[in-house]
Amino acid sequence: MIGWARATGVLAMTAVAVAGILMAPPAGKQLVDDGLQALWSMSPKQAQAYLLKNPAIAVDLANADGRYVDDLWNKASAKERKAALRNAPQLIGNLEGVDYTDRDKANRIYLARALASTTKRVASKPQDETAQFRLRVLKAVKATLAGPRKPRRYLVELTPAPRPLAAVAVGNPDTATQVTFDVPGMGTYADDMQLWTQAAQNVYDEQGKAGAPANRSVIAWIGYVTPPPGIDAALGAYAARGAPRLVAALRGFKVSRDGAVGVDLSVIAHSYGTTTAANALASARLGIFSFVMLGSAGIEENIRDARALHCEHVYAGEAVGDTQAQWGRLTRRDPRAPSFGATILHVEGSSGKLPVTAHEPIKHSNWNNDPTSAAYAKLTDMNELAKKYSDHVTTFGYLDAGTESLANAATATTRYPSRGLL
Structure with missing residues (x-):
């Protein structure tokens, strides 16, 4: 497990890579080739040290031609891909050209590591607002992936x-x-x-x-x-x-x-x-x-x-x-x-569909539709709780289940729909 100081260095390096998408020219094929070859030929400790010593590698990979990355990734052996996922999940998980199944594997590895290091950071430095926000994000992402899901969910991006x-x-x-x-x-x-x-x-x-x-x-x-x-x-x-x-x-x-x-x-x-x-x-x-x-x-x-x-x-x-x-x-x-x-696109409600009543994209979920859930735990006044819940159940966002808006958006994004727009 890498410590917070080392983890922060790797996070900063990855942040540079994210910014690099906006400002750096496309990386040369040789630089990308060398970077990936290094990541899947080293031990995890060596890879972390390599990334900290060579922060430009992150920018090179972030700005790589996705077609070349895709070609390199597909040509790599299963052992090499597994090593790269283990050694630099925070890079591979966001690398365009890598297939999404492997990106999901990498990001889940990174999520577990980041949760561990960030939890320790918040425990030792509870006033660190940046670490607190990062921990909230990581917990939310973990909860999004938790439990059996149909269909399966894939964590295809996680940048710090x-x-x-x-x-x-x-x-x-x-x-x-x-x-x-x-x-x-x-x-x-x-x-x-x-x-x-x-x-x-x-x-x-x-x-x-x-x-x-x-x-x-x-x-x-x-x-x-x-x-x-x-x-x-x-x-x-x-x-x-x-x-x-x-x-x-x-x-x-x-x-x-x-x-x-x-x-x-x-x-x-x-x-x-x-x-x-x-x-x-x-x-x-x-x-x-x-x-x-x-x-x-x-x-x-x-x-x-x-x-x-x-x-x-x-x-x-x-x-x-x-x-x-x-x-x-x-x-x-x-x-x-x-x-x-x-x-x-009509969103006001017709053909038995619900109307959109506010600007929000979505108001309803399993964790706030239940008046006994944590979403309402801070409301001790029962009249206040009743009013808030009553407002909640009559308010709908653009992507809430049952709305005309959701039905039409789904139809509009389906090439051969079995129904027309409402």
């Missing part, structure tokens, strides 16, 4: 800093013929992983009802730092930084699936996530089947219309009861405007 990021796939992205990335908006951080993965699970389940293929995957992607609620959501800085990370993730998927021929790749985004995702999709032709925007914080003026997003289909929906989305559009365009050209 500056604020931890994570992504959990519901269903296997390595075999799926329909894959959907769920991109969150303001105020959704990696310590919300349980709730955001529940949103992905809801999409997965509803896609099945819409006629989607059984081998599908929905990825709860908290892969960028979202803005906090407030004025930052009306500005473009967080989206500008997040868009290249989404492009890297989408390209990485396509590379790991040999171009993803025959795979329908879609994006569902909420709130500020629509701004980030639109920036990403406008910047590159990624072969996106469907892009669904819910409660959009707005599209930047330089994106002239839906055609500039390079998607087969573009949808936008917003609830009358959503009073927050409009504030994100102080300097941006509403994608529902006729001039933009998106298909309007």
Whole structure:
């Protein structure tokens, strides 16, 4: 077990790699080859020392051509891949071009190690807010993966800093013929992983009802730092930084699936996530089947219309009861405007489906639908608890089970649905 000081050094090095995606040029093939060869030929102790002594290796790998990484990884022996997972899980788990099953293995190893070292850190330095937040994230990720799940969940991203990021796939992205990335908006951080993965699970389940293929995957992607609620959501800085990370993730998927021929790749985004995702999709032709925007914080003026997003289909929906989305559009365009050209997605409730009543992406889950659960433990006044619970059961977000919004988003991301949009 590596100590906190050494672990912090490795975390910092990995954070540099994450930032490197935005600023460094693509790494040369020889550098990538040398880096991977080193990681799978050393002992764990030697590998940690090597990474600390050569922090540029992390940046080289983070900026590697995913096609070359994919080729190297596939040519490596099972023994070499196992050694790399063991020696540098914090790198391999986020390396585009590595298959998602192996990334899941690496990230679970890293999760266990990070939980152990961070728990010790918080115990010894309880005032360390950074360590406290990291521990909340790691616990949330662990809870997201805990217990038997149908379908299986895969931890396909886990990066430590500056604020931890994570992504959990519901269903296997390595075999799926329909894959959907769920991109969150303001105020959704990696310590919300349980709730955001529940949103992905809801999409997965509803896609099945819409006629989607059984081998599908929905990825709860908290892969960028979202803005906090407030004025930052009306500005473009967080989206500008997040868009290249989404492009890297989408390209990485396509590379790991040999171009993803025959795979329908879609994006569902909420709130500020629509701004980030639109920036990403406008910047590159990624072969996106469907892009669904819910409660959009707005599209930047330089994106002239839906055609500039390079998607087969573009949808936008917003609830009358959503009073927050409009504030994100102080300097941006509403994608529902006729001039933009998106298909309007209805979310107000029809055909027995529930209406969206607020801006939130999801309000309901197993752990807050029960009035005796820990979600309500701090409320000692029974009248206050009754009011809060009554408000809860009558409030619905865009990706809550049973809503028209969820049903339409699932239908819109399924190429040959068994039903039409509501």
